[in-house]
Amino acid sequence: MGRGQRQVNSELKLEGLDCANCAMKIEKGVSTLEGVDACSVNFATLTMTITTSEEQKESVIENAKDKIRVLEPHIKPVSKMDTKHEQEKQGMSNETKKLIVKLGIGTALLILAQFLNVPPFYQLLIFIAAYLIAGADVVIKAIRNIFRGQVFDENFLMGVATIGAFIIGEYPEAVAVMLFYQLGELFQSIAVNRSRNSISKLMDIRPDFANLKKGDKIKQVSPEKIQIGDLIIVKPGERVPLDGIVKSGFSSVDTSALTGESLPREIVEGDEVLSGFINVQGLLEIEVTKEFNESTVSKILELVQNATNKKAPTENFITKFAKVYTPIVVITAAIIAIIPPMIIPGETLYDWVYRALIFLVISCPCALVVSIPLGFFGGIGAASKSGVLVKGSNYLEALNDLKYIVFDKTGTLTKGQFQVSSIIPTNGHSKEELLELAAYGEFYSNHPIALSIRQKYGKEIVEAKLSNYTEIAGHGISVTINGEVLLVGNSRLMESQSILYEPTKEVGTTVYLAKNKQFIGSIVIADQLKDDAKKAILELKKVGIKKTIMLTGDSNLVAKSIGKELGIDNIYSELLPHQKVEKLELIEKIKSSKEKIAFVGDGMNDAPVLARADIGIAMGGIGSDAAIEAADVVLMSDEPSKIVDAIKIAKRTRQIVWQNIFFALAVKGFFLLLGVIGIATMWEAVISDVGVTVLAVLNSMRVLRLK
DSSP states (O other): OOTTOOEEEEEEEEETOOOHHHHHHHHHHHHTSTTOSEEEEETTTTEEEEEEETTTHHHHHHHHHHHHHHHOTTOEEEEGGGOOGGGGGOOSOHHHHHHHHHHHHHHHHHHHHHHSOOOHHHHHHHHHHHHHHHHHHHHHHHHHHHHTTOOOSHHHHHHHHHHHHHHTTOHHHHHHHHHHHHHHHHHHHHHHHHHHHHHHHHTOOOOSOEEEEETTEEEEEOGGGOOTTOEEEEOTTOBOOSOEEEEEOOEEEEOHHHHOOOSOEEEOTTOEEOTTOEEOSSOEEEEEOSOGGGSHHHHHHHHHHHGGGSOOHHHHHHHHHHHHHHHHHHHHHHHHHHHHHHHSTTOOHHHHHHHHHHHHHHTOOHHHHHHHHHHHHHHHHHHHHTTEEEOOHHHHHHGGGEEEEEEESBTTTEEEEEEEEEEEEOTTOOHHHHHHHHHHHTTTOOSHHHHHHHHHHOSOOOGGGEEEEEEETTTEEEEEETTEEEEEEOHHHHHHTTOOOOOOOSSSEEEEEEETTEEEEEEEEEEEEOTTHHHHHHHHHHTTOOEEEEEOSSOHHHHHHHHHHHTOSEEEOSOOHHHHHHHHHHHHHHSOTTOEEEEEEOSSTTHHHHHHSSEEEEEOTTTOHHHHHHOSEEETTOOTTHHHHHHHHHHHHHHHHHHHHHHHHHHHHHHHHHHHTTOOOHHHHHHHHHHHHHHHHHHHGGGGGOO
């Protein structure tokens, strides 16, 4: 691509895509088109994403549609803008209905041919009619694909096996195998759609409508039509359709769809609300601050739906495996059919050709190709339900190998909210007096420390009592209160004014106070630990994390105190942002090549470290745009313990994916052996293939139930 050309992503909905092998073919075919920089087909969401230059976008999309029609004529590519989300919830497709009709007629003709007492020629005609009704489309697809250079696929395997059965005179079995294959396709389609629907329900946070307020009238409109600044009404029980600020009303909202948390949150006038929240009780009037495409719910849906475009190593392995596996199977079948009758005395060509045909039927790799992407997609869906956004199957897979977790301190392990932790008065002053003087002294300051002192005081400050306010840069404040000079600041202020003071040994930021050059006490302000931080560090050790490390720009005293309280293994303090990257690179040298490092930060000032780590985990601040953009994994509720949930879901997903791989290969291997030694018939071959696929897909759905 030329310099200066901006890359854009375009999405096509692939209506009628019910075969994972077709998805692989389309992805490969479109990737080779001129102007396509990247192409990814998401079988789970029926979506194809094409990366191209903005200038070539229109022509590339048209060429991609033409290529899809050539490769898979039954698939209808539609621009995502043209498909409404209501269509995704439709019932049985036309393709499924046609398949059921074909199965019914084909089965009726098979029974008729078997039991009707007619001459052999007419019986053969009925078998041929039943075969063509049941499997003509499979044979036509196989022939088309041969001419396109795509020989080895499931259509080819079934075509060769059933036509071969016809040639050796096994007419009932040829028809029955094709009927069972089509029945298997039907079951597979139903199982896949059920899995897709289950995953979609997990992410069913898209609002159907918005109540737009214009003057005194309220009109129900599509969320896409709402503009920034519009007023919307959200009634009790309704989902908040767009991000905004509450203009009037009081309620509690259910945030579980975004954060995974069950406790409702109180909402009052002036509070920010995010799309996807559910209004529990009161009526809310909200001023919209973001258009639908930019809203939190839209970004989350887009992230989750596109997450499986970044394929995990296991998925890539299976795709490559299927490409090599099918040709090997066909060559092996040919050897089985030809060699034994030539070298083993008394063996017939008919018998070994029959065994080779059974071998072909059993070998179809559908179970692996279908169930594995669904397993990863289910894992990503389950994580999002728990308030953890994982941006790709590759990151979900990588969480299994996570051994080192590096934490930022402020906003990650601590709340990032300063509070008064202790008040230490001297020279006969009380705690209340000291706090009141400090609050008056800090009246004009907007510093977080000043705000925390005034918040602790909590009473009205009479501004008329204050005069001669002076801010001393890097030291503190001088102000006159009722004719007495008050100094409020750090130790440097006390020293510069030659005031004898008592340094505190408590952890935190200390504010020293002096009245008329006389030291009267100190107030310590400290950041508060997150409620679940200690539990998170403990649980991470239980799920196999070797070392927890903290990097912070804070003082050594504060860092060590917090690190010791939480049980963190290594602590590095007083670091600048670039030094955090250097420390991460040092940690990288001590790990093995298979082990992964994660960095957990707030996503704002930690972008360089988030990008440098194997897995960047950001505290999402319930929808912080910067965090969502910067990281590979986003914790929507800002709780460190959610990392443990993400690791558990990743381990469960990997377990289910490998169960499917071993189960499919073991069953197929067993039946292939039975077929070669002449025990298994074609009936058993098809049932084993169909059964394995359906069971593997249903097994993939189990990951959704993980809490």
